[in-house]
Every structure is written in structure tokens, then in C-alpha cells.
Amino acid sequence: MTTRSAFVPHTSAGQAAQRRQQQLTKPPGSLGRLEDLAMWLADRLGHATPPRLKPAIAVFAADHGVALEGVSAYPMAVTGQMVANFVVGGAAISVLAAEHGASLRVIDVGVAYPVPVPPGHGADLTVRPVRAGSRNLLREAAMSAEECRAAWQAGADVARQLVESGHTLLIGGEMGIGNTTPAAALLCALTGLPPEQAVGRGTGIDDTRHAHKTEVVRQALARARAAGAAVSCDWLAEVGGLEIAALAGFYETAAQCRVPVLLDGFISTVAALAAVHHHPDTAHWLLASHVSAESGHRHALAAMELAPLLDLGMRLGEASGAATALPLLQAALALHRGMATFAEAGVADKDAR
Numbered sequence: 001m002t003t004r005s006a007f008v009p010h011t012s013a014g015q016a017a018q019r020r021q022q023q024l025t026k027p028p029g030s031l032g033r034l035e036d037l038a039m040w041l042a043d044r045l046g047h048a049t050p051p052r053l054k055p056a057i058a059v060f061a062a063d064h065g066v067a068l069e070g071v072s073a074y075p076m077a078v079t080g081q082m083v084a085n086f087v088v089g090g091a092a093i094s095v096l097a098a099e100h101g102a103s104l105r106v107i108d109v110g111v112a113y114p115v116p117v118p119p120g121h122g123a124d125l126t127v128r129p130v131r132a133g134s135r136n137l138l139r140e141a142a143m144s145a146e147e148c149r150a151a152w153q154a155g156a157d158v159a160r161q162l163v164e165s166g167h168t169l170l171i172g173g174e175m176g177i178g179n180t181t182p183a184a185a186l187l188c189a190l191t192g193l194p195p196e197q198a199v200g201r202g203t204g205i206d207d208t209r210h211a212h213k214t215e216v217v218r219q220a221l222a223r224a225r226a227a228g229a230a231v232s233c234d235w236l237a238e239v240g241g242l243e244i245a246a247l248a249g250f251y252e253t254a255a256q257c258r259v260p261v262l263l264d265g266f267i268s269t270v271a272a273l274a275a276v277h278h279h280p281d282t283a284h285w286l287l288a289s290h291v292s293a294e295s296g297h298r299h300a301l302a303a304m305e306l307a308p309l310l311d312l313g314m315r316l317g318e319a320s321g322a323a324t325a326l327p328l329l330q331a332a333l334a335l336h337r338g339m340a341t342f343a344e345a346g347v348a349d350k351d352a353r
Helices: 012-023 033-045 065-069 078-088 092-099 145-164 180-191 207-226 232-239 242-256 266-278 280-285 297-303 320-338
Strands: 055-062 103-110 124-127 169-175 261-263 286-288
Touching (some): 012 033, 012 320, 055 078, 055 092, 055 145, 055 242, 055 320, 065 180, 065 207, 078 092, 078 103, 078 169, 092 103, 092 320, 103 145, 145 169, 145 232, 145 242, 169 242, 169 320, 180 207, 180 232, 180 266, 180 297, 207 232, 232 242, 232 266, 242 261, 242 266, 242 280, 261 266, 261 320, 266 280, 266 297, 280 286
Parallel strands (some): 055 103, 169 261, 261 286
């Protein structure tokens, strides 16, 4: 777990939660970041002692034309196959969602080779394709501006539906073979980070393919810059992806609905960075679950001044890192709600004489 940072409340609920933490039967700060988590959530949920969270996980799936450049160890057809695996319950996120009582929704916003899924399984599948995968970002814009807006809106609609159905914590995940390449390119575009620091191993590529992937990102950035990309929305369309745009819309809308977000890994965090560039207040609602083994993830988190809760060397995506961290949030709130105060327990606090 990372070094604890000071919590500063923004609301009366946060201030009340902070006072309660100071009265619980423990030395101040002895529960470390669990204390800050409880206060952070209370501050955003508008309740001094929030009840157990009602989490919802939305996994957005799409393919990427840049996969044809050999930047991934897996073929594009795997995206659709994994979507089916999510829905029937065989994927890591399916297991984790069930384990932690989180609803799971899978949204196809651009799978090139969809796999038919029989009805009646564990996860809801929404098919809302903008197009059958993005274009090859090395050669041309990944999406038109209209396509980018449509993907963004698809994510926004899902967030709004989940909030309206009573969920109090939203988690976004992604699936798309090759999607660490657009995520790295977008991170470079939004932060000025050089490709050498942003491009990682993705699905486990070797040194030769990693060098090639880095060069693909470098050339894609040069192409987009020459095409006139200047602001974040330009860059998202030029070098992003359909599921990345959907996640950005999902995060921004969650923030607008005043519901906290637990971020997952590299791609999800870059999507959040795009949302923050579009609407800076989104940052107030973001919590980082973990830092992945993908090299650019630390840089993406640092760009938003987010401190991850876990460092487990994960690099799967799917919202698996966020789901793994979810019990920490529930434990933080349970302790905050359930522990006795010094007065209630009849225990002398540190200032008693």
C-alpha cells in the first residue's frame, strides 16, 4: 500500500466523518489509509457514516485497427471471445464481481468479431457498436469526431443508468486487443510523456515487438500532430479507441451525477485522464485502486495526483484490479460505521486526565 496522504474534507458530511474518526477507539491514524478512504467516501456520498457500497462494474469492449501492425501477442478475434467469456462467467472479472456482490455489465461499443452469447447468463450484455473497431491510428484517425462523441455518449448513458438504479460506486473496465497502444499514445499526447516511458508490454510482447510498438506510437503521434490535433478531444479521436472514449464518458457522467469512481488499470486511468482534461471537476470523484505492471500507468496516475491503494503487479485489465481493491473500501466503511467511540465504549482517550 502506498504512503498515506492527508485527507481534506470538502463537505459537511466529510467534516462530520473526520470528527468521528478522531473519536473512535484507536490511536488517531492507526488504521492508515483505511481512515482516509472512509472519510473520502463519506465526503462524496454526502453521509457521515455511509452504508455498505452498492458497486457496479461496466466493461466496455472494442477492437483496434492498430492491432494489424503487430503490437499485441494476441489476434483481434480474442476481443469478441472474451466478451462472451465475461457474459457466461468464466473471466477474472466475472469471478470477482460475483465474489464481491457487484453487478456486472458488458458493453460492446465496437467489437470487430462478435461471438454469439446465449441468454440467461451472469452478466448483462449491451450491444451498441459505433463501428466494427477503430481505424488504424498509425495510418489515419482512429475515429471521426462524430464516432468519438457516439462512443463517449454510450459510456455516459451506461453511467447514468447505473446511478439511476441505485449504485453508489462505479467501476469501469475494458477489453480490446491492442488497446495499450492507443492508451500509450493518448497518455503521451495529454502529458507530453515520451513514448519510451509510456509504452509497456501489454499482453506480454518481447523486446523486438516492444520496440516496434514504441515506434508505432511515435509515428502515430507525429501523424496526428500533422493532422492538427491540439486539444484533448482531437487526440482522443486521433489516437484513442472506442472503449477508451466510452470509459471517458462513463467517468465524466459519474462525476456529474456525484457518484465516486474506483479506477482500474492503465487503459482505464488514461480514459479518466481524458475525462479530466475535458471536465477538470471529474478528478474530485476518482479513486485509484492499484498501479499495474504496465509502465505508463504510474505516469497516468501521477498526472492526476492519484495514489493507488495496491501494487500487485497486475496487468489484466477488465476492471480486475479495481474489483480486487473493492473489499478495502467496504472494510474502511464498516470500521468507520461499526467501531465504538471512546465515549460509547467507556474507554479513556489519549487526552483524558
